[in-house]
Amino acid sequence: MIEFTLDRKSGTATYAQIVQQVEHALRAGLLTYGDQLPTAREVVARLAINPNTVLRAYRELEQRGLVEARPGLGTFVRRSLARPHNPRLEAGLLAWVSEARAAGLGPDDMRSLLESALTGHLRQADTA
Amino acid sequence: MTALEATGLGKRYGDKWALKDVFLTVPEGRIIALVGPNGAGKTTLMNLTVGLRRPTTGQIHVFGRPPYGESLQHVAFVAQEKPLYPEFTVAETLRLGERLNPRFDQPAARTRLDELGIPLKSKIRALSGGQRAQVAITLAVAKRAELIVLDEPLANLDPLARHEVMEGLMAAVADTGMTVLLSSHVIAELNDVCDHLILVSGGRVQVAGDIEDIVHRHRLLVGPAGTAPAGPYDVVSERTTERQSTLLVRMRGPIHDPRWTVRDLALEDVVLGYMRARDSVHLPPPTIAGTEDVA
Amino acid sequence: MTWLAFRQHRVRMVTMALIVALWAGLAAVEHGFPGLRGISAGLFPYIPLVLGVFLGAPLVSREFERGTHQLAWTQSITRSRWFLPQTLVALALAVLTTAGTSALAWWSLGGLPWKREVNDTLYVLTGALPYAWAVFAVAIGVAWSAITRRTTVAMGASFFGVAATQLIAEGLRNRADRELDWPLTALQSAEAGVLTALAALLGVAAWWCTTRRDPA
Numbered sequence: 001m002i003e004f005t006l007d008r009k010s011g012t013a014t015y016a017q018i019v020q021q022v023e024h025a026l027r028a029g030l031l032t033y034g035d036q037l038p039t040a041r042e043v044v045a046r047l048a049i050n051p052n053t054v055l056r057a058y059r060e061l062e063q064r065g066l067v068e069a070r071p072g073l074g075t076f077v078r079r080s081l082a083r084p085h086n087p088r089l090e091a092g093l094l095a096w097v098s099e100a101r102a103a104g105l106g107p108d109d110m111r112s113l114l115e116s117a118l119t120g121h122l123r124q125a126d127t128a
Numbered sequence: 129m130t131a132l133e134a135t136g137l138g139k140r141y142g143d144k145w146a147l148k149d150v151f152l153t154v155p156e157g158r159i160i161a162l163v164g165p166n167g168a169g170k171t172t173l174m175n176l177t178v179g180l181r182r183p184t185t186g187q188i189h190v191f192g193r194p195p196y197g198e199s200l201q202h203v204a205f206v207a208q209e210k211p212l213y214p215e216f217t218v219a220e221t222l223r224l225g226e227r228l229n230p231r232f233d234q235p236a237a238r239t240r241l242d243e244l245g246i247p248l249k250s251k252i253r254a255l256s257g258g259q260r261a262q263v264a265i266t267l268a269v270a271k272r273a274e275l276i277v278l279d280e281p282l283a284n285l286d287p288l289a290r291h292e293v294m295e296g297l298m299a300a301v302a303d304t305g306m307t308v309l310l311s312s313h314v315i316a317e318l319n320d321v322c323d324h325l326i327l328v329s330g331g332r333v334q335v336a337g338d339i340e341d342i343v344h345r346h347r348l349l350v351g352p353a354g355t356a357p358a359g360p361y362d363v364v365s366e367r368t369t370e371r372q373s374t375l376l377v378r379m380r381g382p383i384h385d386p387r388w389t390v391r392d393l394a395l396e397d398v399v400l401g402y403m404r405a406r407d408s409v410h411l412p413p414p415t416i417a418g419t420e421d422v423a
Numbered sequence: 424m425t426w427l428a429f430r431q432h433r434v435r436m437v438t439m440a441l442i443v444a445l446w447a448g449l450a451a452v453e454h455g456f457p458g459l460r461g462i463s464a465g466l467f468p469y470i471p472l473v474l475g476v477f478l479g480a481p482l483v484s485r486e487f488e489r490g491t492h493q494l495a496w497t498q499s500i501t502r503s504r505w506f507l508p509q510t511l512v513a514l515a516l517a518v519l520t521t522a523g524t525s526a527l528a529w530w531s532l533g534g535l536p537w538k539r540e541v542n543d544t545l546y547v548l549t550g551a552l553p554y555a556w557a558v559f560a561v562a563i564g565v566a567w568s569a570i571t572r573r574t575t576v577a578m579g580a581s582f583f584g585v586a587a588t589q590l591i592a593e594g595l596r597n598r599a600d601r602e603l604d605w606p607l608t609a610l611q612s613a614e615a616g617v618l619t620a621l622a623a624l625l626g627v628a629a630w631w632c633t634t635r636r637d638p639a
Contacts, residue, residue, distance in 0.1 A: 006320070008319075008320065014320050039302075040302050041299055041302040041303060044295070044298035044299055044301070044302050045295050045296075045298065045299040045302075046295065047295075047320070048291055048294035048295040048297075048298055048320070048321065049298060049320040049321060050159050050298065050301075050320065050321050050322065050323055051298060051301050051302040052157075052159075052323055053320070053323075175638075178497045179496075179497065180492075180493060180496060180497065180637070180638055181637045181638070182637060196501070197500075197501040198499070198501075200497060200498065200499050200500070200501075201499035203497075204497070205493065205497040207490060207493035207494070209490050211489060211490035211491045211493050211494045212491070212494060213431070213489075213491060213494075214489075215434070216430070220430065223426070224426075224427055224430075224498075225498070227424065227426045227427060228424060228427065228495075228498035228499060228500055229498055229499045230499055231499075264494075271498070271499070
């Protein structure tokens with residue numbers, strides 16, 4: 001079972017934050033097929049938010065085919081987003097990070113580099 | 129089903145109208161924020177909703193019935209000072225609820241107070257402010273009314289107590305699906321909780337509707353002073369310097385004017401805009417329908 | 424609602440029981456020392472003042488002062504169904520206190536014969552009359568309570584209301600005794616009847632103010 005947290009200053013809608021956190025947990029392998037998501041009551045009793053917000057997030061996840069609601073039982077994970085562990089990619093990235101640091105780049109510089117590389121790559125892929 | 133409906137509702141104290149020409153339709157299952165400056169008429173509207181006061185003009189219906197006598201079982205109320213009998217014990221306070229309400233859920237109330245660590249044997253006067261608020265709200269929730277009305281439920285509470293009160297209330301909503309009407313003048317504390325808004329100012333309802341709709345329909349327009357942007361909109365409030373005009377507008381259609389910048393607003397900005405405008409705003413219609421689309 | 428009315432009158436029940444106990448002590452002393460006879464009987468006319476001030480006057484105003492009317496009147500009952508048990512419990516308590524104190528005062532007088540005079544202490548001690556005064560005193564207290572919504576003001580107004588009515592009643596009964604050739608028991612009954620009618624009017628006024636007027 002996972003627990004949600006809220007960033008009240010982020011400007012991201014609360015339901016979207018829940019969706020993101022579930023997706024992240026699916027990617028990170030914290031949630032896998034068959035796992036149950038916390039009930040709306042459990043979430044609101046911890047975060048003091050509108051229950052409809054939780055239901056809306058779960059509906060969105062359901063529409064994306066990631067979870068399914070089983071009436072009377074709860075909401076369960078249908079599909080995992082976890083990628084198999086890839087040590088070669090990880091090692092490559094670590095090497096890149098130490099190289100960047102040696103070149104005098106801070107974490108923010110690295111992040112923005114990665115960000116622009118991603119968008120550039122994705123744009124290329126889209127037009128291709 | 130309509131949880132709350134007001135038609136031509138007005139309340140006069142002496143020769144001063146505390147509330148005038150109120151038309152409202154609030155659907156069931158919403159968590160409604162009633163906001164407005166102090167003395168705007170929030171408490172009057174709440175008192176009319178729970179039958180403590182009678183309207184001078186018009187009518188108010190809670191789930192289709194006027195809130196008096198037997199119909200009071202459909203609406204629960206927690207006044208701002210959270211009044212309870214100080215000489216009663218917590219258990220006696222629950223007993224009061226059980227005796228006076230046909231659908232009172234005593235086991236649920238006991239479970240909740242147990243969760244909160246409030247002993248049933250304590251006298252009400254021995255409890256802290258936060259605990260008293262919890263008992264008052266637990267009592268109202270256990271009434272199992274379809275609508276619960278809370279006047280400034282978080283006022284005079286420390287941050288932890290505020291969070292606990294909201295957690296309990298939201299859990300109760302998840303359990304029962306009840307409609308909640310709560311007032312506050314701190315909009316920030318309502319953001320994660322409410323999905324519907326009623327804004328009262330100067331004794332009138334300035335805006336009422338689903339919060340997403342309201343936010344979606346208001347924009348900030350910034351452009352050169354002395355001109356007006358082209359497009360269908362109503363001005364809520366306006367600020368002008370020598371060169372620049374800033375308008376908070378309610379959109380009725382898309383605005384395409386290259387000289388003007390159109391900016392999205394947060395709920396708080398919209399509310400503040402109406403509060404600043406006070407009673408100078410009389411935009412027809414007061415209720416936002418929410419079907420037609422705006423850019 | 425009856426439970427609530429009893430619960431809210433718990434302290435007043437104890438107070439009234441103490442008054443009766445005090446009266447019993449006083450009556451016992453008088454019984455033992457015949458020279459002191461007549462004290463409790465002489466003090467008896469003050470009982471309605473106590474009843475009006477302590478049982479009647481706080482009834483509605485205390486709720487307003489503590490804001491608890493917002494609690495009591497938003498449960499699933501009408502304000503009438505809140506008001507009636509409260510008033511009935513106060514009345515019952517007043518009647519019981521009157522029964523206790525009047526019986527004790529009467530007993531303390533021992534063998535003294537009733538002089539069959541309107542001015543005799545026994546006139547207000549016997550028959551329905553002491554109960555009529557009790558009911559009237561509570562009614563005037565509750566009426567002031569509902570009208571003024573302030574306990575201290577209602578207490579003062581009830582005190583003077585009951586005292587003034589006692590003075591007027593004394594004058595009227597003396598005059599009636601002189602001008603009408605009625606037996607004293609008939610005079611007592613007539614006085615009791617008038618007081619009860621007044622109490623009923625005051626009760627309706629209190630009920631109307633409680634149930635029909637908006638809370639402040």
